[in-house]
Amino acid sequence: ASPAPGLPGGQGGQGGPGGGGRSQAPDQQQPQQPPSEDGYVTDVMSGVSLPVPDGWKGQSATIGASVSTGTYTCPADTSQKCERGGVFAAPAQALKITARTAEAAAKADIAVNAKESYGGKAYGAISSHQELKSEPVSVAGQKGYLVRWKVVTKKGDDGYVQSLVLPSPHSADMLVVVRSGFDISSKAPALSVMDEITKGIKAASGTGSGSGQTA
Template sequence: MPPYPAAPPPGAGGRGRRIALAVTAAVVVLAVVGGFLLLQEDGDSSAERASSTPSTAPGKPGQERPAPGQSQPPGGPDAPDGGGGGGEDGGPQQEIPTEDGFATDLASGISIPVPDGWSGQSGPVGAGVSTGEHPCPGNPDESCVRGGVNSVPAIALEIKATTAKAAAEADIKKNAEESYGGESYGEISSHEELKSEAVTVAGKKGYLVRWKVVTGKGDDGYVQSLAFPSPAPGAQNMLIIVRSGFDINDKAPKLPVMDEITGGIKVAAGGGGAGAGEKV
Protein backbone atom coordinates (compact mmCIF):
# COMPACT_ATOMS: atom_id res chain seq x y z
CA MET A 1 0.00 0.00 0.00
CA PRO A 2 1.10 3.48 -0.56
CA PRO A 3 3.19 5.17 2.01
CA TYR A 4 1.41 7.92 3.75
CA PRO A 5 0.13 7.80 7.08
CA ALA A 6 0.43 4.38 7.60
CA ALA A 7 -0.25 1.26 9.18
CA PRO A 8 -2.81 1.89 10.19
CA PRO A 9 -0.77 6.62 5.05
CA PRO A 10 0.76 9.14 1.71
CA GLY A 11 0.89 8.61 0.23
CA ALA A 12 -2.29 6.52 -0.88
CA GLY A 13 -3.11 2.95 -1.37
CA GLY A 14 -1.41 -0.08 -2.88
CA ARG A 15 1.35 -2.11 -1.56
CA GLY A 16 5.05 -1.98 -1.09
CA ARG A 17 5.42 1.10 0.94
CA ARG A 18 8.06 0.96 3.61
CA ILE A 19 7.03 0.94 7.20
CA ALA A 20 9.22 3.77 8.27
CA LEU A 21 8.05 7.32 8.73
CA ALA A 22 10.45 10.22 9.06
CA VAL A 23 9.16 12.48 11.79
CA THR A 24 11.28 15.32 10.43
CA ALA A 25 9.46 15.09 7.10
CA ALA A 26 6.13 15.59 8.85
CA VAL A 27 7.54 18.59 10.70
CA VAL A 28 8.78 20.16 7.46
CA VAL A 29 5.47 19.58 5.70
CA LEU A 30 3.59 21.01 8.67
CA ALA A 31 5.75 24.12 8.47
CA VAL A 32 5.01 24.43 4.77
CA VAL A 33 1.27 24.03 5.33
CA GLY A 34 1.46 26.58 8.13
CA GLY A 35 3.14 29.01 5.74
CA PHE A 36 0.41 28.41 3.20
CA LEU A 37 -2.30 29.19 5.72
CA LEU A 38 -0.50 32.37 6.73
CA LEU A 39 -0.55 33.46 3.11
CA GLN A 40 -4.30 33.02 3.06
CA GLU A 41 -4.72 35.04 6.24
CA ASP A 42 -2.60 37.81 4.77
CA GLY A 43 -5.15 38.11 2.01
CA ASP A 44 -3.11 36.52 -0.78
CA SER A 45 -5.25 33.58 -1.81
CA SER A 46 -3.91 33.12 -5.29
CA ALA A 47 -3.29 29.47 -6.13
CA GLU A 48 -0.29 30.58 -8.15
CA ARG A 49 1.51 31.98 -5.12
CA ALA A 50 0.43 29.06 -2.95
CA SER A 51 1.93 26.57 -5.35
CA SER A 52 5.29 28.32 -5.16
CA THR A 53 5.57 28.29 -1.37
CA PRO A 54 6.56 24.67 -0.73
CA SER A 55 10.18 25.11 -1.69
CA THR A 56 11.14 23.40 1.56
CA ALA A 57 8.83 20.41 1.13
CA PRO A 58 10.46 16.96 1.10
CA GLY A 59 11.87 16.08 -2.29
CA LYS A 60 10.36 12.62 -2.26
CA PRO A 61 7.44 12.59 0.17
CA GLY A 62 6.43 9.09 -0.87
CA GLN A 63 9.67 7.69 0.48
CA GLU A 64 9.77 9.77 3.63
CA ARG A 65 6.15 9.46 4.73
CA PRO A 66 4.14 6.28 5.16
CA ALA A 67 1.47 5.67 2.62
CA PRO A 68 -1.71 3.72 2.90
CA GLY A 69 0.36 0.63 3.32
CA GLN A 70 2.57 1.84 6.10
CA SER A 71 2.56 0.92 9.68
CA GLN A 72 3.71 4.06 11.39
CA PRO A 73 1.50 7.04 12.14
CA PRO A 74 2.26 10.52 10.83
CA GLY A 75 3.24 11.77 14.25
CA GLY A 76 5.87 9.11 14.90
CA PRO A 77 6.23 5.56 16.15
CA ASP A 78 4.81 6.21 19.59
CA ALA A 79 1.93 8.35 18.50
CA PRO A 80 -1.20 6.29 18.01
CA ASP A 81 -3.12 9.51 17.44
CA GLY A 82 -0.34 11.24 15.58
CA GLY A 83 0.83 13.18 18.61
CA GLY A 84 3.99 11.36 19.69
CA GLY A 85 7.49 12.63 19.53
CA GLY A 86 7.14 16.10 21.02
CA GLY A 87 7.94 19.45 19.48
CA GLU A 88 11.29 21.02 18.70
CA ASP A 89 11.61 22.22 22.26
CA GLY A 90 11.02 18.73 23.62
CA GLY A 91 7.47 19.54 24.74
CA PRO A 92 4.35 17.65 23.74
CA GLN A 93 3.04 18.02 20.21
CA GLN A 94 -0.34 19.45 19.42
CA GLU A 95 -3.11 17.05 20.36
CA ILE A 96 -5.04 15.74 17.37
CA PRO A 97 -8.82 15.86 17.80
CA THR A 98 -10.28 12.46 16.97
CA GLU A 99 -13.75 11.08 16.32
CA ASP A 100 -14.90 7.52 16.78
CA GLY A 101 -14.79 5.70 13.47
CA PHE A 102 -12.66 8.32 11.70
CA ALA A 103 -8.98 9.15 11.14
CA THR A 104 -8.35 12.91 11.14
CA ASP A 105 -5.91 14.85 8.95
CA LEU A 106 -5.53 18.06 10.95
CA ALA A 107 -3.69 20.06 8.28
CA SER A 108 -6.23 19.23 5.59
CA GLY A 109 -9.28 19.61 7.83
CA ILE A 110 -10.82 16.26 6.89
CA SER A 111 -11.69 12.93 8.53
CA ILE A 112 -11.52 9.58 6.72
CA PRO A 113 -13.95 6.81 7.76
CA VAL A 114 -12.41 3.68 9.28
CA PRO A 115 -14.34 0.61 8.06
CA ASP A 116 -15.00 -2.27 10.46
CA GLY A 117 -11.87 -4.37 10.88
CA TRP A 118 -9.55 -1.63 9.61
CA SER A 119 -6.94 0.41 11.50
CA GLY A 120 -6.86 4.18 11.40
CA GLN A 121 -4.22 6.79 12.19
CA SER A 122 -4.80 10.51 12.69
CA GLY A 123 -2.00 13.03 12.31
CA PRO A 124 -1.03 16.71 12.24
CA VAL A 125 -0.26 16.28 8.53
CA GLY A 126 -1.89 13.31 6.85
CA ALA A 127 -4.19 10.54 8.00
CA GLY A 128 -4.67 6.96 6.89
CA VAL A 129 -6.69 3.77 7.19
CA SER A 130 -5.55 0.27 6.25
CA THR A 131 -6.28 -3.42 6.58
CA GLY A 132 -4.59 -6.76 6.00
CA GLU A 133 -0.95 -6.17 6.89
CA HIS A 134 1.30 -8.90 5.43
CA PRO A 135 4.88 -9.38 4.19
CA CYS A 136 5.45 -7.71 0.83
CA PRO A 137 5.64 -10.35 -1.95
CA GLY A 138 8.89 -9.01 -3.38
CA ASN A 139 10.55 -8.24 -0.05
CA PRO A 140 9.23 -10.17 2.99
CA ASP A 141 11.27 -7.93 5.30
CA GLU A 142 8.87 -5.08 4.53
CA SER A 143 5.18 -4.95 5.40
CA CYS A 144 2.43 -4.23 2.91
CA VAL A 145 -1.33 -4.04 3.37
CA ARG A 146 -4.26 -5.46 1.39
CA GLY A 147 -6.04 -2.15 1.34
CA GLY A 148 -5.14 1.38 2.35
CA VAL A 149 -6.27 4.99 1.99
CA ASN A 150 -4.33 8.08 3.05
CA SER A 151 -4.46 11.84 2.72
CA VAL A 152 -1.89 14.61 2.53
CA PRO A 153 -1.78 18.21 1.27
CA ALA A 154 -0.88 18.28 -2.43
CA ILE A 155 2.03 20.63 -1.75
CA ALA A 156 3.71 17.85 0.25
CA LEU A 157 3.78 15.77 -2.94
CA GLU A 158 5.14 18.72 -4.92
CA ILE A 159 2.05 18.74 -7.10
CA LYS A 160 1.83 22.22 -8.61
CA ALA A 161 -1.52 21.79 -10.34
CA THR A 162 -4.09 24.36 -9.27
CA THR A 163 -7.27 22.44 -10.17
CA ALA A 164 -8.56 19.19 -8.68
CA LYS A 165 -8.66 17.45 -12.06
CA ALA A 166 -5.10 18.39 -12.97
CA ALA A 167 -3.85 17.38 -9.52
CA ALA A 168 -5.50 13.95 -9.63
CA GLU A 169 -4.19 13.33 -13.14
CA ALA A 170 -0.70 14.43 -12.10
CA ASP A 171 -0.64 12.13 -9.06
CA ILE A 172 -2.09 8.84 -10.35
CA LYS A 173 1.08 7.56 -12.02
CA LYS A 174 3.22 8.43 -9.01
CA ASN A 175 0.64 6.83 -6.72
CA ALA A 176 0.68 3.62 -8.77
CA GLU A 177 4.47 3.42 -8.85
CA GLU A 178 4.89 4.15 -5.14
CA SER A 179 2.14 1.72 -4.18
CA TYR A 180 2.75 -1.20 -6.53
CA GLY A 181 6.07 -0.59 -8.22
CA GLY A 182 9.60 -1.14 -6.94
CA GLU A 183 11.01 -4.22 -5.28
CA SER A 184 7.97 -4.85 -3.09
CA TYR A 185 5.73 -5.74 -6.04
CA GLY A 186 8.02 -5.58 -9.02
CA GLU A 187 7.64 -3.14 -11.87
CA ILE A 188 4.17 -2.25 -13.14
CA SER A 189 3.88 -3.80 -16.59
CA SER A 190 0.61 -2.17 -17.64
CA HIS A 191 -2.42 -0.27 -16.41
CA GLU A 192 -6.05 0.29 -17.37
CA GLU A 193 -7.99 3.42 -16.50
CA LEU A 194 -11.25 2.49 -14.77
CA LYS A 195 -12.52 5.93 -13.72
CA SER A 196 -11.82 9.57 -14.42
CA GLU A 197 -14.61 11.74 -13.10
CA ALA A 198 -15.72 14.73 -11.07
CA VAL A 199 -16.91 14.05 -7.51
CA THR A 200 -18.02 16.02 -4.47
CA VAL A 201 -16.09 15.28 -1.28
CA ALA A 202 -16.57 16.99 2.09
CA GLY A 203 -18.73 19.55 0.33
CA LYS A 204 -15.99 20.42 -2.17
CA LYS A 205 -15.86 19.78 -5.90
CA GLY A 206 -13.07 17.35 -6.62
CA TYR A 207 -11.84 14.85 -9.16
CA LEU A 208 -10.64 11.25 -9.04
CA VAL A 209 -8.70 8.94 -11.34
CA ARG A 210 -8.65 5.17 -10.79
CA TRP A 211 -6.37 2.62 -12.42
CA LYS A 212 -6.10 -1.16 -12.41
CA VAL A 213 -2.40 -2.07 -12.48
CA VAL A 214 -0.60 -5.29 -13.41
CA THR A 215 2.50 -5.97 -11.31
CA GLY A 216 5.60 -8.10 -11.68
CA LYS A 217 5.29 -9.88 -8.32
CA GLY A 218 2.34 -10.82 -6.16
CA ASP A 219 -1.15 -9.45 -6.65
CA ASP A 220 -2.24 -6.84 -9.13
CA GLY A 221 -4.06 -3.85 -7.65
CA TYR A 222 -6.41 -0.91 -7.90
CA VAL A 223 -5.05 2.57 -7.26
CA GLN A 224 -6.94 5.83 -7.03
CA SER A 225 -5.88 9.46 -6.71
CA LEU A 226 -8.53 11.88 -5.46
CA ALA A 227 -8.00 15.64 -5.30
CA PHE A 228 -10.21 18.36 -3.83
CA PRO A 229 -9.85 21.73 -2.04
CA SER A 230 -9.40 21.70 1.71
CA PRO A 231 -12.57 22.57 3.66
CA ALA A 232 -10.48 24.04 6.48
CA PRO A 233 -11.02 27.75 7.19
CA GLY A 234 -8.49 29.91 5.34
CA ALA A 235 -7.24 27.03 3.20
CA GLN A 236 -9.74 27.06 0.34
CA ASN A 237 -6.95 27.14 -2.26
CA MET A 238 -5.00 24.27 -0.70
CA LEU A 239 -5.62 21.02 -2.55
CA ILE A 240 -5.73 17.69 -0.74
CA ILE A 241 -4.67 14.39 -2.28
CA VAL A 242 -6.28 11.19 -1.02
CA ARG A 243 -4.57 8.07 -2.34
CA SER A 244 -6.20 4.65 -2.25
CA GLY A 245 -4.79 1.23 -3.10
CA PHE A 246 -6.40 -2.22 -2.89
CA ASP A 247 -4.85 -5.57 -3.79
CA ILE A 248 -6.80 -7.77 -6.17
CA ASN A 249 -7.00 -10.77 -3.88
CA ASP A 250 -9.68 -12.77 -2.05
CA LYS A 251 -8.25 -11.46 1.25
CA ALA A 252 -8.37 -7.83 0.14
CA PRO A 253 -11.32 -5.44 0.47
CA LYS A 254 -13.62 -5.33 -2.55
CA LEU A 255 -13.59 -2.36 -4.88
CA PRO A 256 -16.96 -0.94 -3.68
CA VAL A 257 -15.31 -0.31 -0.29
CA MET A 258 -13.06 2.23 -1.99
CA ASP A 259 -16.16 4.11 -3.13
CA GLU A 260 -17.65 3.90 0.36
CA ILE A 261 -14.54 5.39 1.95
CA THR A 262 -14.35 8.12 -0.69
CA GLY A 263 -17.99 9.02 -0.13
CA GLY A 264 -17.59 8.99 3.65
CA ILE A 265 -14.78 11.56 3.83
CA LYS A 266 -16.07 14.57 5.75
CA VAL A 267 -15.06 17.85 7.28
CA ALA A 268 -13.16 17.22 10.50
CA ALA A 269 -15.00 18.13 13.69
CA GLY A 270 -14.27 21.78 14.39
CA GLY A 271 -12.76 22.13 10.94
CA GLY A 272 -15.39 24.41 9.47
CA GLY A 273 -16.35 24.00 5.83
CA ALA A 274 -19.62 22.15 5.20
CA GLY A 275 -20.33 21.88 8.89
CA ALA A 276 -18.04 20.24 11.44
CA GLY A 277 -18.75 16.58 11.82
CA GLU A 278 -21.31 16.61 9.03
CA LYS A 279 -21.10 14.00 6.31
CA VAL A 280 -21.58 15.36 2.82
Protein backbone atom coordinates (compact mmCIF):
# COMPACT_ATOMS: atom_id res chain seq x y z
CA ALA A 1 0.00 0.00 0.00
CA SER A 2 1.09 3.58 -0.48
CA PRO A 3 1.83 5.44 2.75
CA ALA A 4 -0.88 7.65 4.21
CA PRO A 5 -1.17 11.11 2.68
CA GLY A 6 0.13 14.09 4.60
CA LEU A 7 -2.52 16.35 6.10
CA PRO A 8 -2.53 20.07 6.97
CA GLY A 9 -1.59 20.42 10.62
CA GLY A 10 -0.22 16.88 10.81
CA GLN A 11 3.35 16.19 11.84
CA GLY A 12 5.52 14.39 9.35
CA GLY A 13 4.25 13.47 5.93
CA GLN A 14 4.34 15.32 2.66
CA GLY A 15 1.11 16.26 0.93
CA GLY A 16 -0.45 14.14 -1.78
CA PRO A 17 -1.11 10.43 -2.22
CA GLY A 18 1.67 8.20 -1.00
CA GLY A 19 3.48 11.06 0.71
CA GLY A 20 2.89 10.35 4.38
CA GLY A 21 6.07 10.07 6.42
CA ARG A 22 8.28 9.36 3.43
CA SER A 23 10.88 11.93 4.40
CA GLN A 24 11.25 10.93 8.03
CA ALA A 25 14.27 9.13 9.35
CA PRO A 26 13.49 5.78 11.02
CA ASP A 27 12.29 6.16 14.60
CA GLN A 28 12.88 9.91 14.50
CA GLN A 29 10.70 11.64 17.09
CA GLN A 30 8.94 14.82 16.06
CA PRO A 31 8.98 17.68 18.58
CA GLN A 32 5.77 18.51 20.44
CA GLN A 33 4.19 15.16 19.77
CA PRO A 34 0.60 14.84 20.97
CA PRO A 35 0.18 12.74 24.11
CA SER A 36 -0.10 9.01 23.43
CA GLU A 37 -0.52 5.95 25.58
CA ASP A 38 2.03 3.17 25.40
CA GLY A 39 1.13 0.89 22.53
CA TYR A 40 -1.19 3.43 20.87
CA VAL A 41 -0.98 6.43 18.57
CA THR A 42 -3.52 9.24 18.74
CA ASP A 43 -5.31 11.44 16.24
CA VAL A 44 -6.03 14.31 18.61
CA MET A 45 -8.69 16.04 16.52
CA SER A 46 -10.60 12.81 15.85
CA GLY A 47 -10.35 11.71 19.47
CA VAL A 48 -9.34 8.14 18.60
CA SER A 49 -6.26 6.04 19.30
CA LEU A 50 -4.98 3.21 17.12
CA PRO A 51 -3.17 0.19 18.59
CA VAL A 52 0.39 -0.34 17.37
CA PRO A 53 1.02 -4.05 16.67
CA ASP A 54 4.35 -5.54 17.72
CA GLY A 55 7.08 -4.57 15.29
CA TRP A 56 5.07 -1.78 13.67
CA LYS A 57 5.84 1.94 13.73
CA GLY A 58 3.29 4.49 14.84
CA GLN A 59 2.88 8.23 14.52
CA SER A 60 0.54 10.56 16.40
CA ALA A 61 -0.45 14.02 15.22
CA THR A 62 -2.86 16.85 15.89
CA ILE A 63 -4.67 15.83 12.70
CA GLY A 64 -4.17 12.21 11.69
CA ALA A 65 -2.47 9.15 13.19
CA SER A 66 -0.93 6.14 11.49
CA VAL A 67 0.63 2.75 12.10
CA SER A 68 2.80 0.98 9.53
CA THR A 69 5.00 -2.04 8.98
CA GLY A 70 7.64 0.19 7.36
CA THR A 71 8.42 0.90 3.71
CA TYR A 72 9.85 -0.95 0.74
CA THR A 73 10.43 -0.01 -2.90
CA CYS A 74 7.16 0.11 -4.86
CA PRO A 75 6.86 -2.64 -7.50
CA ALA A 76 5.89 -0.45 -10.47
CA ASP A 77 7.74 2.76 -9.59
CA THR A 78 11.05 2.21 -7.83
CA SER A 79 11.32 5.91 -6.99
CA GLN A 80 8.41 5.58 -4.56
CA LYS A 81 8.06 3.86 -1.20
CA CYS A 82 5.20 1.48 -0.38
CA GLU A 83 4.10 -0.34 2.78
CA ARG A 84 3.27 -4.02 3.37
CA GLY A 85 0.59 -2.85 5.78
CA GLY A 86 -0.65 0.46 7.08
CA VAL A 87 -3.62 1.99 8.93
CA PHE A 88 -4.38 5.70 9.00
CA ALA A 89 -7.03 7.70 10.90
CA ALA A 90 -8.18 11.27 10.24
CA PRO A 91 -11.30 13.43 10.47
CA ALA A 92 -13.56 12.97 7.43
CA GLN A 93 -13.48 16.72 6.83
CA ALA A 94 -9.67 16.66 6.49
CA LEU A 95 -10.05 14.06 3.73
CA LYS A 96 -12.72 16.20 2.01
CA ILE A 97 -15.47 13.63 2.65
CA THR A 98 -18.86 15.35 2.73
CA ALA A 99 -21.15 12.39 3.51
CA ARG A 100 -23.07 12.86 6.76
CA THR A 101 -23.47 9.24 7.91
CA ALA A 102 -20.85 6.60 8.70
CA GLU A 103 -22.30 4.21 6.11
CA ALA A 104 -22.44 6.75 3.30
CA ALA A 105 -18.95 8.01 4.11
CA ALA A 106 -17.41 4.51 4.19
CA LYS A 107 -19.04 3.57 0.89
CA ALA A 108 -17.82 6.82 -0.68
CA ASP A 109 -14.29 6.53 0.70
CA ILE A 110 -13.43 2.94 -0.24
CA ALA A 111 -12.77 3.70 -3.90
CA VAL A 112 -10.62 6.69 -2.97
CA ASN A 113 -8.76 4.58 -0.42
CA ALA A 114 -8.16 1.82 -2.98
CA LYS A 115 -6.85 4.29 -5.56
CA GLU A 116 -4.52 6.04 -3.12
CA SER A 117 -3.28 2.74 -1.65
CA TYR A 118 -2.87 0.66 -4.82
CA GLY A 119 -3.73 2.79 -7.84
CA GLY A 120 -1.52 5.05 -9.90
CA LYS A 121 2.16 4.45 -10.55
CA ALA A 122 3.06 2.58 -7.36
CA TYR A 123 1.40 -0.73 -8.39
CA GLY A 124 0.63 0.00 -12.03
CA ALA A 125 -3.05 0.75 -11.27
CA ILE A 126 -5.92 -1.49 -10.15
CA SER A 127 -7.27 -4.09 -12.59
CA SER A 128 -10.35 -5.11 -10.61
CA HIS A 129 -11.80 -5.34 -7.12
CA GLN A 130 -14.05 -7.62 -5.08
CA GLU A 131 -16.12 -6.44 -2.12
CA LEU A 132 -15.47 -8.65 0.92
CA LYS A 133 -17.40 -6.74 3.59
CA SER A 134 -19.92 -3.94 3.84
CA GLU A 135 -21.42 -3.91 7.31
CA PRO A 136 -22.11 -1.93 10.48
CA VAL A 137 -19.57 -2.32 13.29
CA SER A 138 -19.16 -1.15 16.87
CA VAL A 139 -15.80 0.56 17.37
CA ALA A 140 -14.62 2.69 20.30
CA GLY A 141 -18.13 2.54 21.72
CA GLN A 142 -19.54 4.10 18.53
CA LYS A 143 -21.79 2.71 15.80
CA GLY A 144 -19.65 2.78 12.69
CA TYR A 145 -19.58 1.19 9.25
CA LEU A 146 -16.83 -0.53 7.30
CA VAL A 147 -16.29 -1.55 3.70
CA ARG A 148 -13.46 -3.91 2.70
CA TRP A 149 -12.26 -4.67 -0.82
CA LYS A 150 -9.75 -7.07 -2.30
CA VAL A 151 -7.99 -5.33 -5.19
CA VAL A 152 -6.04 -6.81 -8.08
CA THR A 153 -3.08 -4.72 -9.23
CA LYS A 154 -1.30 -4.73 -12.58
CA LYS A 155 2.14 -5.14 -11.03
CA GLY A 156 3.35 -6.39 -7.67
CA ASP A 157 1.21 -7.72 -4.85
CA ASP A 158 -2.56 -7.44 -4.78
CA GLY A 159 -4.05 -5.92 -1.66
CA TYR A 160 -6.83 -5.57 0.88
CA VAL A 161 -8.22 -2.11 1.53
CA GLN A 162 -10.72 -1.12 4.19
CA SER A 163 -12.53 2.14 4.94
CA LEU A 164 -14.03 2.34 8.43
CA VAL A 165 -16.04 5.40 9.46
CA LEU A 166 -17.37 6.15 12.95
CA PRO A 167 -18.57 9.19 14.88
CA SER A 168 -15.81 10.72 16.99
CA PRO A 169 -16.07 9.53 20.63
CA HIS A 170 -15.57 13.16 21.67
CA SER A 171 -17.82 14.93 19.14
CA ALA A 172 -20.94 13.29 17.76
CA ASP A 173 -21.00 15.77 14.87
CA MET A 174 -17.58 14.68 13.60
CA LEU A 175 -16.98 11.57 11.49
CA VAL A 176 -13.63 9.79 11.71
CA VAL A 177 -12.20 7.80 8.80
CA VAL A 178 -9.82 4.89 9.38
CA ARG A 179 -8.21 3.65 6.16
CA SER A 180 -6.35 0.33 6.04
CA GLY A 181 -4.22 -1.10 3.26
CA PHE A 182 -2.49 -4.50 3.40
CA ASP A 183 -0.52 -6.23 0.65
CA ILE A 184 -1.47 -9.83 -0.07
CA SER A 185 1.91 -11.48 0.34
CA SER A 186 3.83 -13.85 2.58
CA LYS A 187 5.88 -10.79 3.60
CA ALA A 188 2.79 -8.78 4.56
CA PRO A 189 0.75 -8.98 7.78
CA ALA A 190 -2.18 -11.39 7.80
CA LEU A 191 -5.67 -10.07 7.18
CA SER A 192 -6.50 -11.02 10.77
CA VAL A 193 -4.19 -8.19 11.91
CA MET A 194 -6.48 -5.71 10.16
CA ASP A 195 -9.36 -7.10 12.22
CA GLU A 196 -7.30 -6.87 15.42
CA ILE A 197 -6.41 -3.23 14.76
CA THR A 198 -10.04 -2.42 13.95
CA LYS A 199 -11.23 -4.00 17.20
CA GLY A 200 -8.47 -2.27 19.17
CA ILE A 201 -9.37 1.29 18.13
CA LYS A 202 -10.52 3.23 21.18
CA ALA A 203 -11.45 6.67 22.38
CA ALA A 204 -8.32 8.68 23.04
CA SER A 205 -7.60 9.47 26.65
CA GLY A 206 -6.65 12.98 27.66
CA THR A 207 -8.22 14.66 24.62
CA GLY A 208 -11.82 14.98 25.78
CA SER A 209 -14.53 13.31 27.78
CA GLY A 210 -14.30 9.83 26.25
CA SER A 211 -14.05 6.86 28.55
CA GLY A 212 -11.34 5.18 26.49
CA GLN A 213 -13.04 1.82 26.52
CA THR A 214 -13.09 -0.39 23.46
CA ALA A 215 -16.19 -1.79 21.87
